[in-house]
Amino acid sequence: xxxxxxxxxxxxxxxxxxxxxxxxxxxxxxxxxxxxxxxxxxxxxxxxxxxxxxxxxxxxxxxxxxxxxxxxxxxxxxxxxxxxxxxxxxxxxxxxxxxxxxxxxxxxxxxxxxxxxxxxxxxxxxxxxxxxxxxxxxxxxxxxxxxxxxxxxxxxxxxxxxxxxxxxxxxxxxxxxxxxxxxxxxxxxxxxxxxxxxxxxxxxxxxxxxxxxxxxxxxxxxxxxxxxxxxxxxxxxxxxxxxxxxxxxxxxxxxxxxxxxxxxxxxxxxxxxxxxxxxxxxxxxxxxxxxxxxxxxxxxxxxxxxxxxxxxxxxxxxxxxxxxxxxxxxxxxxx
Amino acid sequence: xxxxxxxxxxxxxxxxxxxxxxxxxxxxxxxxxxxxxxxxxxxxxxxxxxxxxxxxxxxxxxxxxxxxxxxxxxxxxxxxxxxxxxxxxxxxxxxxxxxxxxxxxxxxxxxxxxxxxxxxxxxxxxxxxxxxxxxxxxxxxxxxxxxxxxxxxxxxxxxxxxxxxxxxxxxxxxxxxxxxxxxxxxxxxxxxxxxxxxxxxxxxxxxxxxxxxxxxxxxxxxxxxxxxxxxxxxxxxxxxxxxxxxxxxxxxxxxxxxxxxxxxxxxxxxxxxxxxxxxxxxxxxxxxxxxxxxxxxxxxxxxxxxxxxxxxxxxxxxxxxxxxxxxxxxxxxxxxxxxxxxxxxxxxxxxxxxxxxxxxxxxxxxxxxxxxxxxxxxxxxxxxxxxxxxxxxxxxxxxxxxxxxxxxxxxxxxxxxxxxxxxxxxxxxxxxxxxxxxxxxxxxxxxxxxxxxxxxxxxxxxxxxxxxxxxxxxxxxxxxxxxxxxx
Numbered sequence: 001x002x003x004x005x006x007x008x009x010x011x012x013x014x015x016x017x018x019x020x021x022x023x024x025x026x027x028x029x030x031x032x033x034x035x036x037x038x039x040x041x042x043x044x045x046x047x048x049x050x051x052x053x054x055x056x057x058x059x060x061x062x063x064x065x066x067x068x069x070x071x072x073x074x075x076x077x078x079x080x081x082x083x084x085x086x087x088x089x090x091x092x093x094x095x096x097x098x099x100x101x102x103x104x105x106x107x108x109x110x111x112x113x114x115x116x117x118x119x120x121x122x123x124x125x126x127x128x129x130x131x132x133x134x135x136x137x138x139x140x141x142x143x144x145x146x147x148x149x150x151x152x153x154x155x156x157x158x159x160x161x162x163x164x165x166x167x168x169x170x171x172x173x174x175x176x177x178x179x180x181x182x183x184x185x186x187x188x189x190x191x192x193x194x195x196x197x198x199x200x201x202x203x204x205x206x207x208x209x210x211x212x213x214x215x216x217x218x219x220x221x222x223x224x225x226x227x228x229x230x231x232x233x234x235x236x237x238x239x240x241x242x243x244x245x246x247x248x249x250x251x252x253x254x255x256x257x258x259x260x261x262x263x264x265x266x267x268x269x270x271x272x273x274x275x276x277x278x279x280x281x282x283x284x285x286x287x288x289x290x291x292x293x294x295x296x297x298x299x300x301x302x303x304x305x306x307x308x309x310x311x312x313x314x315x316x317x318x319x320x321x322x323x324x325x326x327x328x329x330x331x332x333x334x335x
Numbered sequence: 336x337x338x339x340x341x342x343x344x345x346x347x348x349x350x351x352x353x354x355x356x357x358x359x360x361x362x363x364x365x366x367x368x369x370x371x372x373x374x375x376x377x378x379x380x381x382x383x384x385x386x387x388x389x390x391x392x393x394x395x396x397x398x399x400x401x402x403x404x405x406x407x408x409x410x411x412x413x414x415x416x417x418x419x420x421x422x423x424x425x426x427x428x429x430x431x432x433x434x435x436x437x438x439x440x441x442x443x444x445x446x447x448x449x450x451x452x453x454x455x456x457x458x459x460x461x462x463x464x465x466x467x468x469x470x471x472x473x474x475x476x477x478x479x480x481x482x483x484x485x486x487x488x489x490x491x492x493x494x495x496x497x498x499x500x501x502x503x504x505x506x507x508x509x510x511x512x513x514x515x516x517x518x519x520x521x522x523x524x525x526x527x528x529x530x531x532x533x534x535x536x537x538x539x540x541x542x543x544x545x546x547x548x549x550x551x552x553x554x555x556x557x558x559x560x561x562x563x564x565x566x567x568x569x570x571x572x573x574x575x576x577x578x579x580x581x582x583x584x585x586x587x588x589x590x591x592x593x594x595x596x597x598x599x600x601x602x603x604x605x606x607x608x609x610x611x612x613x614x615x616x617x618x619x620x621x622x623x624x625x626x627x628x629x630x631x632x633x634x635x636x637x638x639x640x641x642x643x644x645x646x647x648x649x650x651x652x653x654x655x656x657x658x659x660x661x662x663x664x665x666x667x668x669x670x671x672x673x674x675x676x677x678x679x680x681x682x683x684x685x686x687x688x689x690x691x692x693x694x695x696x697x698x699x700x701x702x703x704x705x706x707x708x709x710x711x712x713x714x715x716x717x718x719x720x721x722x723x724x725x726x727x728x729x730x731x732x733x734x735x736x737x738x739x740x741x742x743x744x745x746x747x748x749x750x751x752x753x754x755x756x757x758x759x760x761x762x763x764x765x766x767x768x769x770x771x772x773x774x775x776x777x778x779x780x781x782x783x784x785x786x787x788x789x790x791x792x793x794x795x796x797x798x799x800x801x802x803x804x805x806x807x808x809x810x811x812x813x814x815x816x817x818x819x820x821x822x
Contacts (some may be wrong), residue, residue, distance in 0.1 A: 001741055001764055004741070004744060004745045004760065005749050005757065005760070007745070007748060007749060008748055008752075008757065008760060011748075011752070039422045052760075062584070074383075074417065106377075107377035107380065107381075110381055111381050112378065114381050117496070136631055138378055138381075142381065149790070164528075165528035165529070166528075167525060167526050167527065167528050168525040168526075169522060169525035171392070172386060172387065172390050172392045173383075173386055173395065175390065175392060176386045176389065177391050199528065201807045206392070291453075291455040295453065295455065321453060324451050324452070324453045325453045326450035326454050328452050331450050331451060335468075335475075
């Protein structure tokens, strides 16, 4: 009980100390950002710098300052971001981050990677790259994100040797990072599509979809025959983003061999990309015994064919439930 | 050796042995939870949830909130749920045949109109009378379903059938969610690469005496009344220690009905909520786990220690008694439905550890405690009690219980530290001291009544009158109609 109160008091002391440092660093950051609008110079030394440097003698203060700088850097771009990075190096804070990077503790290592990469410390890229296939998933994830942050699309080279599965969460993170970068040509997709790592193939397919790599269409079509259903599902989704005239026919060709999930995904994709000639196929699928498949086929029919409405109306004559489906779909389309 | 002595020894050593095993489990849970909590907090220190808020890859979530006679607060509750921050969200309010004007209030407030919807009844439910959506695009996430009364489980099943997103979050409509609750809840589903996450639970915290403004929690206070305060301590112990340890073992059997996320496909394949039990939340998790074990699909049930959901705890013995009575019946019903799991190695940890633990230490504990008390009284009358040993043991048990609570409070202080004032922490210690005298006996008594009611086939949900958060007078309590009093 006493330790609990002692801990609370200690925590309060740190909280107050943190608040004091924030009172110092936050206005400094704001001032630097404002100055960045007026000058080209990134190595600014505003009044208050010496005091900050003085505060940096204490480890806890440095930790707070790094956290504040990283937070500010996340929300800034251009010259303002460069000023933050410059302040970080002027205060020699990269040494703290480097120390973390080389720590044996996974959470410190991951934090170090995050700090160095947000602060564009490119000279650490080799150290960070080595960690992209680390056995600890959090270190690995931060290293993968960090290398992309540091060197952009080239950083995706880690996919060549990724042996661990890349989680969906990490894929969301990487795609988000990549989408914020200036689009450049990037190599390696063909290799990643042939990876033994299922998640690398799926991620490569997502990259093709996100960056509209139409020239990879034939490779994506090949993925429709991959033995892994998750890869085939992503290939179906990707095709709806880079479709050509023959895309729908490729999806239809594989439809009957597909799992229930992938059939549903195929119908969703066909709804987006299909044209008049797939109407007979979709009309046939509306007789499927599974209600969800029937519903999705009807949706695709209405979305991409002019004859869709008539087909569904004819079905409604013999089965009342089609009336509700038709009304629901028309309502959805109006919304 | 006389026969009295033999009976005395069997009972004494039997109960002692049981207590030793129970205490060992508590010790293990306490120690084992530390690692999991620490790991989560460290991981969280560099996680950026805002990525999910802006990504186009964010998976969809449907919130299902059943409502029964919630007219007094429904508008505010829905507004609160609509303000939860998540980009790919659908909010289903299931009006479970309310006898009040809940539906009309919703129609008027959110400009709802009846829309045609084809219902793919994957789980059999009571009929749906209508589905309503808003004409106002501001409320495009909102869907209100009006159905014939069938109880909470039935209402949740209707939501499962009509949800359009792959993940569902089932909550009590009057719960207050933190703004980023869903961003945090979805992460475990996306993180796992080798096991399918079928369900994820979140911490439910007590909101009595907290400051609520426009359906949002703005300031946390420790409840001023004794009963909600002792439940706060109970929840801290259960959520911060118990569930964290079970989560680390991948042995969680219970995700609170007030706030839990599920993989919709697996929940439907497992058969959805069971309306034949009053413990539908626990029963669903057990059934989903059982389904995965039988299908031999690797899976996980995860748990998040962040305080994400705030609810009002019963503040009178009458309501608390009903709640604990119902929880007991729900536990027994679930254990009874799935008795096949008991010590069945085919079900792995589920059959060999989780189920037996619940059987021996959740279901049997109050019964053994009551038997122990009766035996003690009989032995006292017969003069068989060794008083010095009795007092030593009593002191040990009391000290252990108190130390365990203090440890839970300490974990709260070093982790989420919701109660920042020194007086609040002190009040929690004081509550831990008084709990065994006032609260614990009542909880045991309610559990025994639950057993009796089950034998007598009384299967009512039990009216749960809540006082409500919303109030014109500085957010203090006011009275609302009964909460989901279906039977």
